[in-house]
Amino acid sequence: MTLARRSSGFLKPLSTACSSSFLHRRPYSTDDTTTITVETSVPFTGHNCEPPSRSVDTNPKELMTFFTDMALMRRMEIAADSLYKSKLIRGFCHLYDGQEAVSIGMEAAITKKDCIITAYRDHCLFLGRGGTLLESFAELMGRTAGCSNGKGGSMHFYKKEACFYGGHGIVGAQVPLGCGLAFAQKYRKEGHVTFTMYGDGAANQGQLFEALNMAALWDLPAILVCENNHYGMGTAEWRAAKSPAYYKRGDYVPGLKVDGMDAFAVKQACKFAKEHVLKNGPIILEMDTYRYHGHSMSDPGSTYRTRDEISGVRQERDPIERIRKLILAHDLATEKELKDIEKQARKEVDEAIVKAKESPMPDEPELFTNVYRKGFGVESFGADRKELRTTLP
């Protein structure tokens, strides 16, 4: 799976005066036939199920794609941080840097006919589903080229044709909605599954247990993915949950604890989960992950965590570094080539931001569009109803 991108051919040789070993290495971008087996960082822990093996098959193409795509996601989020600080992004902005492996690993295990729904930390998941950088930055800045025409904002990215259902601001609401997506998939006998994602904060929501009960009762193909970054806003998991073993909280519903910073562990777990739910009903995947930023751009993220902890995770567990080491260990690219890929990601992000800034804000009549799918020509009003009144199409 590759992310949609506008430039191409960045893997062409940089000059003709290359070492022969570089030319020898060129086919890596399309080599998906050589199997490389990697071990996940830690074995999986199962609850009421037999965990899958920690040996995961991959290939050079997938390894390079993981690196490239995660580098792009990382760059996008860091650029969003700058845009927010220069006040081009307003309101809420919840960044995903650190958690990229969850999106990347999941996409490697599934298709675009499987559904994903998440909460507000949705920019990278949108990219993973095939969304473009332009749509993302334009939406963040409230411009018409945005994926929701600028009317949604950071928390409301959608891509229906790729079965990405948002993008939700109310903590926990996406879990029953995701079980509803699974209900529809089962009703329509699709043979596809839904990944409904939530955080350690949302894991205590009552509606989650209501929905999980029904999903289990009706054998819905719902995979509940808890992205446990250990902090619900400013509250550490041990202060919010009597039992922070989220993969066990489903009780009769099986669960798996996964290293969410290891894209291959995520891939293996999602593959396992997809096969499981199509036969046996719901499963919970707890992804042990970490966000480098605070909860949102209004949160420095260091009043409830130590800087040592944050830098420690970056040193030991960064998802992109893990892939870099694997690529170098398997001699698929040089350090310089990988740095070039990161430079290219930066370039693409910068270009997308330029383009996004050129996109205009929505025209004023857009205030009144899409209130209904079918409006019957009913009236709607602006703040001064004598001044601004319209009929909805």
Place this chain on the structure above:
Amino acid sequence: MGEEVGEYQGAYKITKGLLDKYGPERVVDTPITEAGFAGIGVGSAYHGLRPVIEFMTFNFSMQAIDHIINSAAKSNYMSAGQINVPIVFRGPNGPAAGVGAQHSQCYAAWYGSVPGLKVLVPYSSEDARGLLKAAIRDPDPVVFLENELLYGESFPVSAEALDSSFCLPIGKAKIEREGKDITITAFSKMVGYALKAAEILEKEGISAEVINLRSIRPLDRATINASVRKTNRLLTVEEGFPQHGVGAEICASVVEDSFGYLDAPVERIAGADVPTPYAANLERMAFPQIEDIVRAAKRACHRSVPMAATAS
């Protein structure tokens, strides 16, 4: 989908026979978990199904109101038209008889204020059939407010209404009784009360025009204003709490659009501004009665009616 809709044949027997006819895949009994099943309903509507979610009464919809408003009503707008939500939330609304404060609230004003929702309020059998079919066929979320006491009432039904494709238009009120002296707006059970009040008023020389709103959102301001421009007087009737009620919106609308036509201040009859008491005499005082509608109509027509003593 809802509590007791399948094997129990419906708490109020509205879904009787449907499980046998359509099977358990299409008629789904749920646990008592409104937030959960309302969310599941909305999610299934996102992915192409047309769910009908029953709340045993709309008092329980408060457990699920986040899904009705934030997950359903706003989705088409927030997604710039990508995600529409063709769902119907239906069930009995407003007071029944002697069920107490937690089981007697009317939610028309609350849901009626939300852009992105459509809110329908059937009165007669034709209303129920035509509006429900229109609601299910509609591509947007519809809140369908029924009434428990009306379930047991019979109404004459035209041949046209018996046709299996009979639909009523959403957003159009019906003039149940034409008149020339005063416009009375009502919905649901109060339409019946307004019609009875109109008969009493007729005997006293007041010709009342009774409008059955049928639709709280969109509100048929055109029909209401046209009627008030004809009669020059307005009385709004509802069972819900008076502050910020449906009548308040109708009054404001008429004052804005037809001020010059009003010959008297707008009168509002609504539920009392108290949680619903249980004792039968107090409950009777808590909701509009026919004599309240008659009295208010006479006031608007400047017949001398002494004002009641206020509680002091």
